[in-house]
Amino acid sequence: MLRFFYILAVLLGAAPVAADVTGTVRVIDGDTFDVAENRVRIFGIDAPESKQTCETEQGTTWACGAWVSAEVFALYDGKRAICREEDRDRYDRIVARCEIAGRDVGQELVSQGLAFAYRKYSMRYDLDEKGAAVNDRGLHSSRVQRPAQYRATQAKGRIPPDRNCAIKGNITKSGHIYHMPGQRDYERTGINEAKGERWFCSQLQARLAGWRKARR
CATH class of the missing domain: 2.40.50.90 (OB fold (Dihydrolipoamide Acetyltransferase, E2P))
Structure with a gap:
């Protein structure tokens, strides 16, 4: 109320x-x-x-x-x-x-x-x-x-360096998955570029690079 x-x-x-x-x-x-x-x-x-x-x-x-x-x-x-x-x-x-x-x-x-x-x-x-x-x-x-x-310290890799490229391309045991702002695991997902993870500016860019969207 x-x-x-x-x-x-x-x-x-x-x-x-x-x-x-x-x-x-x-x-x-x-x-x-x-x-x-x-x-x-x-x-x-x-x-x-x-x-x-x-x-x-x-x-x-x-x-x-x-x-x-x-x-x-x-x-x-x-x-x-x-x-x-x-x-x-x-x-x-x-x-x-x-x-x-x-x-x-x-x-x-x-x-x-x-x-x-x-x-x-x-x-x-x-x-x-x-x-x-x-x-x-x-x-x-x-x-x-x-x-x-x-x-x-924990926020390192979690905050987009460019707010126009805020999609997180994460690599997990399940494969290459991207997380959109607002999805369940977006905030706690960190990007480690040394491991091949990356930021994307659009869903099309992420899909063309071989990433699939997180289910939640």
Whole structure:
């Protein structure tokens, strides 16, 4: 329902009015919830991606992203949240400050070392992160790459060098397959030109080169 009114406001040329979202939490990952059927990104924090890894002081790699998601699930899944919208991100997700049982979720996660203060957007949790780091809480007891840096590294080969040639020619066990923007696997597909993968400017160009379109 909230999304309906947001779209209606945009169509009518009016600025959308921020609103509270209240409901039961379904945890998606370390900093993203579904609340009352609305996708909510927690304001002012950044948690590791689900597939991100960290390294202990002894040099052992461990799945810190999956660990954070599991910890956040244990803390909040099924609980009732009140989320106050602060913004919308580029995916049209609500970016909000959420409270559960009267406690600020963002502050709690940063204080426990389960997420970082996202200083690019807010300094609200700056001191909470510094306190967690000094006390080696959670992620701060390991060598960890900040999530934004990790995403930038993973994005290599995923962003078209020329937006007019955005079709991804991928080579897989199933053969030469091209992915169109908007298809299911487009965003997560990276192009490695050293392996013979390439970018195409049109479907005709891809087909003539021997690639077939992905089914989904």
